[in-house]
Amino acid sequence: MAGEGMKSALYRQSARRRGLAFAALLALAALPPLLQALGQDFYVSVAARMLIFALAATSLNFIVGFGGLVAFGHAAFFGAGAYAVAILAERGVTSAFVAWPAAAALAGGLALLIGAISLRTRGVYFIMITLAFAQMIYYLFISLKAWGGDDGLPLMARSTFGPFDLGNDATFYWVALACLAAALFLLDRIAHARFGRVLQGIRENESRMAALGYPVAAYQLACFVIGGTLAGLAGALIANHSLLASPNLLHWTQSGTLLVMVIVGGVGTLYGGFAGALTLLLLEELLTGVTVHWHAALGLLLLVVVFRAPRGVAAWLHGLFSRGGTK
Amino acid sequence: MTQLILEQALNGFQFGLMLFLLAAGLTLVFGIMDMINLAHGSLYMVGAYLAAAAAAASGSFVVGVLAAVAGTAVVGALLEVAVLRRLYQRDHLAQVLATFALILIANEAVRMLWGDQPMLLNAPAALAGPVEIGGFSYPAYRLLIIAVGVAVALALYVVVAKTRLGMWVRAGASNREMTEALGVNVKRLFTLVFAFGAGLCALAGALLGPLLAVQVGMGESILILAFVVIVIGGIGSIRGALVGSLLVGVVDTLGRALLPWLLRGFLPAETAANLGPALAAILIYLLMAAILFWKPAGLFPARG
Amino acid sequence: MNGEKSADLLEVAGVSRHFGGVHALSEVSLAVAEGEVHALIGPNGAGKTTLIHQLSGAQTPDAGTIRFAGEDVTRLPMHARVARGIARSWQVTNVFGRLTALDNVALAVQGRQRDWGGSFRFWAPVDKERAIVDEAAAWLAEVGLAGRESTVAGSLAHGEQRQLELALALATKPRLLLLDEPMAGMGPEESERVVELIEHLGRKVTLLLVEHDMDAVFRLADRISVLVGGRLICTDLPDAVRAHPEVRKAYLGDADA
Ligand SMILES: Nc1ncnc2c1ncn2[C@@H]1O[C@H](COP(=O)(O)OP(=O)(O)O)[C@@H](O)[C@H]1O
Ligand SMILES: [Mg+2]
Numbered sequence: 001m002a003g004e005g006m007k008s009a010l011y012r013q014s015a016r017r018r019g020l021a022f023a024a025l026l027a028l029a030a031l032p033p034l035l036q037a038l039g040q041d042f043y044v045s046v047a048a049r050m051l052i053f054a055l056a057a058t059s060l061n062f063i064v065g066f067g068g069l070v071a072f073g074h075a076a077f078f079g080a081g082a083y084a085v086a087i088l089a090e091r092g093v094t095s096a097f098v099a100w101p102a103a104a105a106l107a108g109g110l111a112l113l114i115g116a117i118s119l120r121t122r123g124v125y126f127i128m129i130t131l132a133f134a135q136m137i138y139y140l141f142i143s144l145k146a147w148g149g150d151d152g153l154p155l156m157a158r159s160t161f162g163p164f165d166l167g168n169d170a171t172f173y174w175v176a177l178a179c180l181a182a183a184l185f186l187l188d189r190i191a192h193a194r195f196g197r198v199l200q201g202i203r204e205n206e207s208r209m210a211a212l213g214y215p216v217a218a219y220q221l222a223c224f225v226i227g228g229t230l231a232g233l234a235g236a237l238i239a240n241h242s243l244l245a246s247p248n249l250l251h252w253t254q255s256g257t258l259l260v261m262v263i264v265g266g267v268g269t270l271y272g273g274f275a276g277a278l279t280l281l282l283l284e285e286l287l288t289g290v291t292v293h294w295h296a297a298l299g300l301l302l303l304v305v306v307f308r309a310p311r312g313v314a315a316w317l318h319g320l321f322s323r324g325g326t327k
Numbered sequence: 328m329t330q331l332i333l334e335q336a337l338n339g340f341q342f343g344l345m346l347f348l349l350a351a352g353l354t355l356v357f358g359i360m361d362m363i364n365l366a367h368g369s370l371y372m373v374g375a376y377l378a379a380a381a382a383a384a385s386g387s388f389v390v391g392v393l394a395a396v397a398g399t400a401v402v403g404a405l406l407e408v409a410v411l412r413r414l415y416q417r418d419h420l421a422q423v424l425a426t427f428a429l430i431l432i433a434n435e436a437v438r439m440l441w442g443d444q445p446m447l448l449n450a451p452a453a454l455a456g457p458v459e460i461g462g463f464s465y466p467a468y469r470l471l472i473i474a475v476g477v478a479v480a481l482a483l484y485v486v487v488a489k490t491r492l493g494m495w496v497r498a499g500a501s502n503r504e505m506t507e508a509l510g511v512n513v514k515r516l517f518t519l520v521f522a523f524g525a526g527l528c529a530l531a532g533a534l535l536g537p538l539l540a541v542q543v544g545m546g547e548s549i550l551i552l553a554f555v556v557i558v559i560g561g562i563g564s565i566r567g568a569l570v571g572s573l574l575v576g577v578v579d580t581l582g583r584a585l586l587p588w589l590l591r592g593f594l595p596a597e598t599a600a601n602l603g604p605a606l607a608a609i610l611i612y613l614l615m616a617a618i619l620f621w622k623p624a625g626l627f628p629a630r631g
Numbered sequence: 632m633n634g635e636k637s638a639d640l641l642e643v644a645g646v647s648r649h650f651g652g653v654h655a656l657s658e659v660s661l662a663v664a665e666g667e668v669h670a671l672i673g674p675n676g677a678g679k680t681t682l683i684h685q686l687s688g689a690q691t692p693d694a695g696t697i698r699f700a701g702e703d704v705t706r707l708p709m710h711a712r713v714a715r716g717i718a719r720s721w722q723v724t725n726v727f728g729r730l731t732a733l734d735n736v737a738l739a740v741q742g743r744q745r746d747w748g749g750s751f752r753f754w755a756p757v758d759k760e761r762a763i764v765d766e767a768a769a770w771l772a773e774v775g776l777a778g779r780e781s782t783v784a785g786s787l788a789h790g791e792q793r794q795l796e797l798a799l800a801l802a803t804k805p806r807l808l809l810l811d812e813p814m815a816g817m818g819p820e821e822s823e824r825v826v827e828l829i830e831h832l833g834r835k836v837t838l839l840l841v842e843h844d845m846d847a848v849f850r851l852a853d854r855i856s857v858l859v860g861g862r863l864i865c866t867d868l869p870d871a872v873r874a875h876p877e878v879r880k881a882y883l884g885d886a887d888a
Pocket of ligand 2 (some may be wrong): 679680681722
């Protein structure tokens with residue numbers, strides 16, 4: 001009998017964890033009315049931005065942490081999603097139900113193209129070629145005057161979303177939260193399905209997987225495309241949030257920032273991207289209030305993370321608490 | 328027309344040589360220590376700023392360049408000892424995170440010291456005008472850059488390929504324990520290589536200062552080009568870095584100058600004017616993608 | 632059943648492979664018949680592992696052809712060869728160190744499933760796929776690892792990892808199994824168990840066995856090929872190989888001749 005004891009520790013999916021996730025979701029959903037009651041309406045929009053970056057970082061974490069592919073060009077998919085929405089809006093397509101899937105599909109298609117070429121390379125070369133492709137997309141967009149060049153492409157208004165008005169910050173926040181929650185749920189299912197197990201095997205020992213008959217590159221490409229698609233959705237949201245498809249979204253430092261979020265939050269953990277985006281953006285909020293040179297402070301903090309919390313903030317806190325508990 | 332092509336080709340050659348100064352240090356660090364250093368571009372920026380500051384203080388461009396090279400080499404050595412050394416054994420992700428942090432810190436440090444405005448660095452007055460070579464005129468300062476670039480590239484090639492120091496460097500990369508057993512202090516060797524690479528960065532930054540703007544963020548755009556170069560050439564290969572630099576320099580410069588004009592030949596003027604610059608801007612990335620598609624480890628794979 | 636046991640399952644013709652200046656394999660030709668246990672012997676550095684790499688698809692030869700079941704597989708990637716029925720083990724243990732023994736083998740079993748998209752399934756939890764889990768457990772039992780299912784592979788004893796390595800290869804249900812020194816680094820007791828296992832396997836699949844232990848080789852092999860310095864010097868029945876003068880000289884050492 002293959003009993004319960006034989007289950008892999010890495011695939012544990014406990015009822016308790018699901019309960020916690022649900023409680024967290026409810027708490028996040030309750031945030032807008034809470035902030036409004038406190039008279040801090042402005043922070044609803046700030047919080048929505050955090051959720052969107054959490055989605056972008058989560059999508060990258062799927063590629064980096066689950067797929068084991070250190071991709072340094074995620075901004076391409078994030079930015080492409082944003083531009084897709086802006087370009088469609090310019091042509092009169094304002095429905096979210098058309099524009100957002102289109103944005104995701106464009107980013108996914110881009111990921112398919114870039115991934116198919118990039119996956120011929122390994123390691124450092126993969127990092128560099130994904131970076132180069134993202135730069136290519138960046139220069140392509142800023143040198144085409146039709147798409148706003150250096151200034152980016154503004155949006156007249158947020159997408160229409162059935163009967164709901166996304167112009168209302170709370171509504172927009174909830175939609176962003178729903179997208180993030182749906183993505184996390186989807187990725188969790190994927191991680192526990194056959195596909196997820198294959199990715200885990202590839203991350204662990206690529207050549208062994210090939211020797212078990214798995215076309216490794218095909219699985220990695222699929223992983224890359226899933227991540228890219230979700231980043232496109234995040235891009236659609238961010239363009240709606242700031243009413244602008246900005247070339248900054250495509251810039252390589254954006255890829256760097258997303259990667260930093262993933263590393264800070266915890267590579268390869270479901271909530272790593274979320275934790276990292278939250279940590280980084282909260283730090284930004286706090287530090288900009290303290291000093292104009294907040295980038296320097298952020299840099300120093302990141303160095304601390306690298307040398308003191310190499311497995312991410314979440315794991316580090318967990319370690320602190322569990323050590324404190326046993327002593 | 329030939330005048331234009333010739334001039335642009337020379338400009339591209341000159342830019343390629345400067346790229347090589349950056350790429351040489353980067354590819355050595357990359358190849359030898361298997362270390363991704365995003366902060367390499369920051370050393371280039373620090374070099375340019377030091378040159379501008381020293382030149383302004385002393386009134387001499389040459390003093391500025393020399394001070395920049397020496398100063399940046401020291402900064403590089405300190406950086407290696409304080410931070411980077413701890414990263415050699417870590418994975419690429421940790422290296423990306425740490426050196427990304429260094430970029431943030433370096434940019435802010437420069438802002439704190441020299442402010443937000445671009446700094447001015449003037450070429451020596453004697454080299455301000457053009458010179459005539461066989462009925463063809465070319466800026467004297469750019470010729471100087473070419474001369475310096477060629478000299479440094481040759482010297483570097485000889486050092487790495489032919490001298491004992493270069494041999495140690497190559498040996499330290501392929502087998503650290505073995506090299507240490509031969510009595511070479513690998514730790515100090517790496518610091519030295521790093522300082523050396525930093526000095527080369529500063530030289531490029533100082534020489535390009537009068538042509539491009541000396542400003543915060545200048546290191547990042549050229550860093551990506553340097554990455555493209557070493558990936559095209561094959562990571563760890565000095566020869567690859569040289570070939571890659573010249574290829575990228577010439578293709579990029581000629582592309583920007585000629586593509587819009589070429590497109591006009593068979594496209595409507597408006598489309599060409601729109602598409603030309605866009606295509607020129609992504610030309611080197613297309614080149615890199617094409618090369619990696621056929622040769623996934625670059626033109627001159629350093630190992631295997 | 633085709634009944635004919637003499638058909639060659641694997642035909643290697645003129646395979647060469649060099650690394651820089653080292654000619655690891657020079658025009659090696661070799662045939663392995665369906666159903667036989669074929670041993671490959673030769674001194675260290677003879678090129679045995681390199682040959683296994685060419686056959687399994689871990690590397691591609693510089694020259695020559697490899698045919699499997701009549702099909703040219705010389706340029707096929709590794710996973711495609713596995714799909715056709717070639718499995719291998721590694722000389723240096725190569726398992727999924729951080730997964731449990733059961734998950735290791737489950738991956739191998741899952742890899743064989745090519746129904747609706749194989750492993751391109753994104754929704755149903757794999758833990759609930761009893762068939763996979765049960766079959767994986769059965770393979771572990773087959774190689775003598777019953778009771779070790781939930782142990783993380785990296786913390787199994789060396790010999791047990793070698794057994795797991797075998798289970799991984801077996802679970803792909805190969806027609807041809809390439810074993811690269813399956814007993815390397817094992818104690819005598821563990822070795823004996825593996826020899827028995829191979830003896831038992833030999834009745835079910837075609838085996839190409841690289842092994843240093845001569846007692847084991849002469850006990851297990853139907854035929855033996857000898858590789859020296861990248862060249863195949865003979866393929867013959869065990870007794871003939873034992874008597875072959877060049878083999879004695881090159882490999883067994885001519886001490887008692
Ligand atoms: N990847 C490689 N790079 C360079 N040389 C290699 C490589 N693989 C094997 N060789 C060389 O090829 C020869 C055969 O090696 P190998 O096949 O491992 O021998 P065996 O398994 O018979 O002991 C040896 O000289 C070895 O050094
Ligand atoms: Mg061997």
